[in-house]
Amino acid sequence: MHITVIGKSPSWQDAGGACSGYLVEEAATRVLVDCGNGVFGKLRARCDYTQVDAIVVSHLHADHCLDLVPFAYALTYSARQQPWPVAGYPGTDSPARPRLVLPPGGIELMRTLSGLWGAPTLISDAFAAEEYEPGDVVEVGAVQLRFGSVPHWVPTCAIDISPVGGGPRFVFGADSAPNEEIVAFGAGADLLMLEATLPRPERDGIRGHLTAEEAGAHAKAAAPARLVVTHISDELDAEDALAKASAAFGRAAELAHEGAEYEI
Ligand SMILES: [Zn+2]
Numbered sequence: 496m497h498i499t500v501i502g503k504s505p506s507w508q509d510a511g512g513a514c515s516g517y518l519v520e521e522a523a524t525r526v527l528v529d530c531g532n533g534v535f536g537k538l539r540a541r542c543d544y545t546q547v548d549a550i551v552v553s554h555l556h557a558d559h560c561l562d563l564v565p566f567a568y569a570l571t572y573s574a575r576q577q578p579w580p581v582a583g584y585p586g587t588d589s590p591a592r593p594r595l596v597l598p599p600g601g602i603e604l605m606r607t608l609s610g611l612w613g614a615p616t617l618i619s620d621a622f623a624a625e626e627y628e629p630g631d632v633v634e635v636g637a638v639q640l641r642f643g644s645v646p647h648w649v650p651t652c653a654i655d656i657s658p659v660g661g662g663p664r665f666v667f668g669a670d671s672a673p674n675e676e677i678v679a680f681g682a683g684a685d686l687l688m689l690e691a692t693l694p695r696p697e698r699d700g701i702r703g704h705l706t707a708e709e710a711g712a713h714a715k716a717a718a719p720a721r722l723v724v725t726h727i728s729d730e731l732d733a734e735d736a737l738a739k740a741s742a743a744f745g746r747a748a749e750l751a752h753e754g755a756e757y758e759i
């Protein structure tokens with residue numbers, strides 16, 4: 496499997512960057528994991544968006560799903576998606592309609608969101624939308640997706656992606672407070688990607704994210720072949736975060752950056 500970081504920012508984009516978006520490719524199958532703000536333009540620089548088989552969303556925070564809106568507009572209004580010849584395109588009887596695999600409540604949330612500007616069916620018309628439940632296993636072409644609940648402020652699932660029939664495992668931890676679930680879910684992954692959002696734990700309220708040390712400690716317990724830390728703002732010292740994650744992991748971790756590619 497081939498994994499490409501499309502965007503890795505936390506809830507606001509890095510300068511010139513994008514929020515959560517990771518392209519997973521296996522054989523002829525392309526799956527985009529998360530589609531946060533800024534992701535669609537970055538995706539277009541990497542591949543043809545009509546060739547994406549499915550978009551899978553870990554949770555319904557804006558930085559993980561907001562660019563479903565421009566993605567849907569492209570699928571709806573771009574010249575080459577129309578049934579008649581336009582702007583040099585011949586017209587098509589089979590416009591792309593990728594699958595959209597959302598957390599519980601996702602279809603209604605997107606309907607409400609785009610309904611605010613009078614387009615409630617924007618997402619459900621553009622994509623073949625479905626919802627998963629924690630524990631579900633979903634196949635998309637050559638890959639299999641498994642969903643495991645992790646604690647965050649909204650229902651959130653880590654996602655285990657592997658070739659259908661077995662093979663290397665990419666486990667994306669999504670966003671989470673410190674927890675045992677991701678340790679069990681990500682145990683033995685070939686590549687475990689964990690958020691390391693915070694320079695220090697939240698000062699008050701319910702925890703929702705990990706520090707770099709916590710990401711490293713979780714990974715040490717899960718013992719993946721490789722650890723990549725992500726969701727770190729360009730306003731923080733990423734090298735310091737990497738050093739802290741590596742120290743807690745007990746091995747060298749890696750730092751996600753836009754355009755980073757991993758082969759597992
Ligand atoms: Zn996030």
Ligand SMILES: [Zn+2]
Binds near residue numbers: 554556647670
């Ligand atoms: Zn979140």
